[in-house]
Amino acid sequence: MTSTGEAVQFWVLAVIAVGGALGMLLMKKAVHSALCLAATMLSLAVCYLAQGAVFLGVVQIVVYTGAIMMLFLFVVMLVGVSSEDSLKEQLKGQRVAAVLCGVGFGVLLIAGLANAKLSHFTGLSEANAEGNVQGLAKLIFTKYVWAFEVTGALLITAAIGAMVLTHREKIRERLTQRQLAAQRVKDNIQVPPLPAPGVYARHNAVDIPALLPDGTVAEDSVMSTLRERGQIRDVSQEMLQRMAELEEATADWLGRPSSARPQVAGPRQALETVPTPTKEEAE
Amino acid sequence: MNPVNYLYLAALLFTIGASGVLIRRNAIVLFMCVELMLNASNLALVTFSRLHGNLDGQILAFFTMVVAAAEVVVGLAIIVSIFRTRHSASVDDSNLMKL
Numbered sequence: 446m447t448s449t450g451e452a453v454q455f456w457v458l459a460v461i462a463v464g465g466a467l468g469m470l471l472m473k474k475a476v477h478s479a480l481c482l483a484a485t486m487l488s489l490a491v492c493y494l495a496q497g498a499v500f501l502g503v504v505q506i507v508v509y510t511g512a513i514m515m516l517f518l519f520v521v522m523l524v525g526v527s528s529e530d531s532l533k534e535q536l537k538g539q540r541v542a543a544v545l546c547g548v549g550f551g552v553l554l555i556a557g558l559a560n561a562k563l564s565h566f567t568g569l570s571e572a573n574a575e576g577n578v579q580g581l582a583k584l585i586f587t588k589y590v591w592a593f594e595v596t597g598a599l600l601i602t603a604a605i606g607a608m609v610l611t612h613r614e615k616i617r618e619r620l621t622q623r624q625l626a627a628q629r630v631k632d633n634i635q636v637p638p639l640p641a642p643g644v645y646a647r648h649n650a651v652d653i654p655a656l657l658p659d660g661t662v663a664e665d666s667v668m669s670t671l672r673e674r675g676q677i678r679d680v681s682q683e684m685l686q687r688m689a690e691l692e693e694a695t696a697d698w699l700g701r702p703s704s705a706r707p708q709v710a711g712p713r714q715a716l717e718t719v720p721t722p723t724k725e726e727a728e
Numbered sequence: 729m730n731p732v733n734y735l736y737l738a739a740l741l742f743t744i745g746a747s748g749v750l751i752r753r754n755a756i757v758l759f760m761c762v763e764l765m766l767n768a769s770n771l772a773l774v775t776f777s778r779l780h781g782n783l784d785g786q787i788l789a790f791f792t793m794v795v796a797a798a799e800v801v802v803g804l805a806i807i808v809s810i811f812r813t814r815h816s817a818s819v820d821d822s823n824l825m826k827l
Contacts, residue, residue: 463741466740470748482764496731496774504793513797547746551743566730566781567781572783584787610809
C-alpha cells in the first residue's frame with residue numbers, strides 16, 4: 446500500500462486528468478481542446494513524478510506540454526482558431542455507434558484489469574537506488590542501445606519529412622509592384638483600391654463589411670481569408686433598425702404628427718429573385 | 729491505495745482518446761486524441777515499471793515519447809499541407825490520396 450499523501454494526490458490528479466480528457470473530447474473549438482489536453486498532460490507528469498519516474502516526469506513537461514502542445518497550438522492558429530467540427534454525419538448513426546464502441550471498450554479494459562491479480566507491488570526503491578536518471582542511462586546505453594540509435598534515425602527522418610511536406614516550390618518569379626500595377630490596369634477589373642471594411646460609430650472591425658448605398662453588403666471590403674471562412678459579420682440590419690428607432694425618437698421629441706413622420710424602413714428583405722418563367726408559362 | 733488505480737486511470741484515458749478518434753471530425757483534434765492514447769499507455773508503462781520494480785517500463789515509455797514527437801511533427805505537416813490545398817481540416821473532406 447502507498448502513503449495517504451499519494452492517495453490524496455492521485456485522486457485530485459485523476460479528476461483533473463479525466464476532466465481534461467473529457468473536455469478535450471467535448472469542446473467544440475480546437476484551441477479549447479488543446480488547452481484541456483495540456484492540463485491532462487501536466488497532471489500525468491505529476492503522476493510520473495509521484496511514481497518514482499523523475500526523468501519521465503520532467504520530460505513529459507518539457508517535451509509534451511512544452512513542445513508538442515505548442516506545436517499543436519501553432520497549427521491550430523495556422524488552420525483557423527474558430528474552425529469547428531461539422532455536425533453533418535457522413536455515415537448515418539456513426540457517432541452513436543462510436544460512443545457505444547467506446548463504452549464497451551472501456552468496460553472490457555477495466556474488467557480485464559479488475560480480474561488481474563495485482564495485489565502485490567515491488568516499488569522502485571531498489572531500482573532507483575543510484576538515482577532514476579543514472580538507472581535509465583545504464584539501461585539505455587547497454588541493453589537498449591540499438592533501439593536508441595534507431596530512434597536517432599527516426600527523428601532525422603521525421604524532421605526531413607516535415608520540411609519536405611511543408612516546403613513550397615517557387616514556380617515562377619515573384620511579380621514586382623510595378624508589374625502588378627500594370628497588370629491591374631490591363632485587366633481593368635478593379636483599378637482603384639478595394640473599399641475599406643465597415644467603419645461605423647459603433648463598429649470598427651475588419652470582419653464587418655462596408656455597406657453600399659442601398660444597404661447591401663460590399664463583399665469586396667472584407668479580406669478574402671475571412672470571406673473564405675465565412676466569418677463576415679453583417680450588421681446592416683442592426684444599423685437600419687437603429688436608424689429607424691432614432692427617427693422615431695426624434696419625431697416624438699419634435700411632436701410631429703404621424704403623417705409628417707418619415708417612413709420607417711422595415712427590415713430589409715433578401716434580394717428579390719426575378720421569377721423565371723416555367724416551361725408551361727412560356728408556352 | 730494500491731498503485732493499480734493508476735492502471736484504471738490509464739485505461740479510462742485510453743478509452744476517452746479512442747472514442748475521441750471515432751467521434752471527432754477535425755483532424756487536429758483527432759491527433760490530440762491519439763496523443764492522449766499514447767500518454768495513457770505511457771502512464772500504464774510507468775505503473776508497470778513500479779509494480780515490477782525494474783526500469784524497463786520507463787525506458788519503453790521514453791521511446792514512446794520520442795516516437796510520439798516524431799509522429800506529431802510529420803502528422804501536423806500533413807494536416808497543414810492538406811489544409812493549404814483543400815481549405816479544410818475536416819477528415820470527411822479529404823477523400824483522395826493525392827493532395
